[in-house]
Amino acid sequence: MWNSLDSSKKALVVAIAVTVIVGGLSAIFFLSIGKKTDKGEENATQTAAEATTESGTGDVSGTVTETTDETTETTQDGATSGSTDSTGFYAEIKEEESWGDAPVNSKYSIKIVNQSGMDVDGWKLTVNVGNATLGDGWNGNYSIQGGVLTITNADYNGQIANGSNIEIGMILAGADGDMTYELTAGSLKSTGTTTQDAQQQNNNSSSQSQDNSSAANVPNAGALNVPAASTDDWLHTDGNGIYDSNGKQVWLTGCNWFGYNTGTNTFDGLWNSDLNTSLQAIADHGFNLLRIPISAELILQWKSGKAPDANFNQATNSYLVGMNSLEIFDYVVGQCRANGMKIMLDIHSAETDASGHNVNLWYTDKITEAQYREALAWMAERYANDDTIIAFDLKNEPHGKPFEGDGAAIWNNSKDANNWKYEAEQAAAAVLAKNPNVLIMVEGTEIYPIDIKANGDFSSTNEKDYYFNWWGGNLRGVADYPVDLGKYNNKLVYSPHDYGPTVYEQPWFKGNYNYDTLMKDCWHDNWFYIYENKTAPLLIGEWGGYMSEPNITWMTHMRTLIGTYHLNHTFWCYNANSGDTGGLVKDDFVTWDTEKYDFVKEVLWQENGKFVGLDHKIPLGTAGNGICLDDAKGLK
DSSP, X not given: OOTTSOHHHHHHHHGGGOSOOOOOOOOOOOOTTTSSEEEESSOOOOOSSSOOOOOOOOOTTOOOOOOOOOOSSOOTTOOEESOOSSTTEEEEEEEEEEEOSSSOEEEEEEEEEEOSSSOEEOOEEEEXXXXXXXXXXXXXXXXXXXXXXXXXXXXXXXXXOTTEEEEEEEEEESOOSOOOEEEEETTEEEEEEEOOOSOOOOOBXXXXXXXXXXXXXXXXXXXXXOOOOXXXXXXXXXXXXXXXXXXXXXXXXXXXXXXXXTTSSSOTTTTTSOHHHHHHHHHHTTOOEEEEEEEHHHHHHHHTXXXXXXXXXXXXXXXXXTOOHHHHHHHHHHHHHHTTOEEEEEEEESSSOTTGGGSSSSOOSSSOHHHHHHHHHHHHHHTTTOTTEEEEEOOSOOOOOGGGGGGSOBOSSSOOTTBHHHHHHHHXXXXXXXXXXXXXXXXXXXXXXXXXXXXTTOOOOOGGGEEEOSTTOBOTHHHHSOOOOGGGGGGEEEOOBOOOTTTOOOGGGSSSOOHHHHIIIIIIIIIIHHHHTTSSOBEEOBOOOOSSTTHHHHHHHHHHHXXXXXXXXXXXXXXXXXXXXXXXXXXXXXXXXXHHHHHHHTTSOEETTEEEOSOSSSOSSSSSOEEOGGGOOOOO
C-alpha cells in the first residue's frame, strides 16, 4: 500500500480501512461509496451499467457499523459538543475507538438528529479533519479536500423526517483537525465540535505503548480443549447435493467473519471482543461453517516465514499476546475444531487491503497468477491432514465491465489470463494436488455475452451485448463452458453471491417484485438452473443485509429460496462493521442482533430442535443445543 513502510507498519496502516469489509461476502461487498459496504469490508456496488465500489457485504464502498443510541450532551465517550444555529437539527459525532500509530486510525459514528419541527430532504455535513486520510465511510458520499471532510446523503437516507435520525460513520487516519463541523439542510444549519476523549484501544500487538508482560501470563480460561485433527469428515458432491463419506446428505449453513484480508491480520472486532467467546457464540448459534476471507498476500507472507503481527485488544485477548498472525490462525482452526465447526477459506483479495475486493481479478501488479495459486496450494498442503478446513472458495467476486477489456473477468473456453473459468480450473488443480479431499467453491463473474457465438471472445465493449449480475453472481457461462476438474468433479460447488436493493437498486428490484419475478429476472438463468439441472450443488457464499426496507423483502424471498431447496449458504456477515449490510453482532462485536439472528436461524440446519454440525463426533457448540453428524439423519 505505502511502499515506504516496512511490512509490519504497512499492516497497521492497511487497517485504516479495516472493517470494511470484506468478503466475504463477502459480498461481493456495490455502491459508489457505500455498497455492500463490505459488504463490508468491503464491497462495492455492482451493477450492469454503473461503476462499482462495494459491503457487505461491501464500502468507501463502505463498511457499515451499527451504533447505539447516544445522548446529545457532551460525554466522556466522545459525544458532540458545541452550539447549534438551528435548534433541533444537529449531529452527534462520536469517536468509537482508535488503533495503530503514525498515523493513528480512528473510527467515528455519526448520528444526524432532526428535531427541528420540519422534514429534511437532502443534507450535507462538513468536518475539519486536518491532514486526515479517509480509510472508509458508510451510508453517505465522502470526500476530503483542503483538510475538510464533506459528507452528503446517499440516495436512501436524504430524507429525515421530523423526530427521527439517521446513522453514518467513517474511519480516518491521522485526523489532526479540531473536528468542528457544520451541518446544513436547506435553511437549517448547525455547528459544533467533537470531543476526542473516547475510549482508546490500541489493537497493535507489537505496540510499545502497552506493557503486555503480565498479560501474556494470564491463563486462557475461555479456550476449549482441542481434539486431535481428523480426516474422516471430508465431503463430496453428487448431482446437486453434498454428502459425507457414508452417503448422508449434509447442509452447509454458515456465516462470514472478515479481517484476515483487511490488514487486521486476524478477525475484525477483536479490538473489543474475546476470540474464544466469539467463536463459541457462532457455533452455539448454530452456524456449522465459518467462511474466512483472507488475502493471498498474507498467506505468502506466512509461507515465507514473515508472518505479520495481528491487531487486537491485548487486554481482552491476553492469551494471544506473543502469537503472530499465523499462530493465531492455527489457534482459530483448533478452536473451531473443538466447537464442531468447519472452515471455508476464501481468497477475498490478492493483496492485503480492506478495499482489495474492489480489484477485478485474482492477480495484480504485486501478486501474480502463479503466486495466487502458490498461496492456495500452500494452505491446502498445510492443512491436508485436518478436515477442519473443509472447503476452499478460490476467489471472491471476480468481476469487471465490458469497457475494461482484459482487465475484466470473463468466462469462455480460452486460456486468456483474465478467463476466470480457465483460472478456476488451474487454481483448483493446485489445491487438489496437495489435498484432493476438500470442496472447491467456484464463484461467477459480473458479465456474460447475450450472444456467445457472436461475442465469445468478449471483444464487444457495448454493455447492451451482455447480461449483468452481482459480482461473483453471474454463472450463465456454466451452461456453455462448465468447470472441469477431471476426476475431482465430485468436489465442485458453484458459489454465487446475491444481495438486495440496499446494496444496489438492480433492474430486477424495480416495481412490485416478488419471489417469482426474482426467480425469472435474476436467480434462475444466472445460477439456479445449475441446481435445477443437477449439474452441481450451489452454495450462496454471501447474502444478507439490514432488517428494514427496502432490503427485508428481498432477504425474505432469498431465505424462502434457501429453505425450500436446502441451498448451502454462508450469511454475510458476523461483522458489525459491514457497511451496507450490518452484522449478526452489534457495534461492540459482543451483543447479538436478535432480530437478524432469529431471521437467519430459520435456514440453519436443525433436526428435532438441535443444530447439526459437520463433524461426525464433535457436537456443534457447547450450549447443548447442537449435535454431531453421526447423530443426525441427514437431509434425505
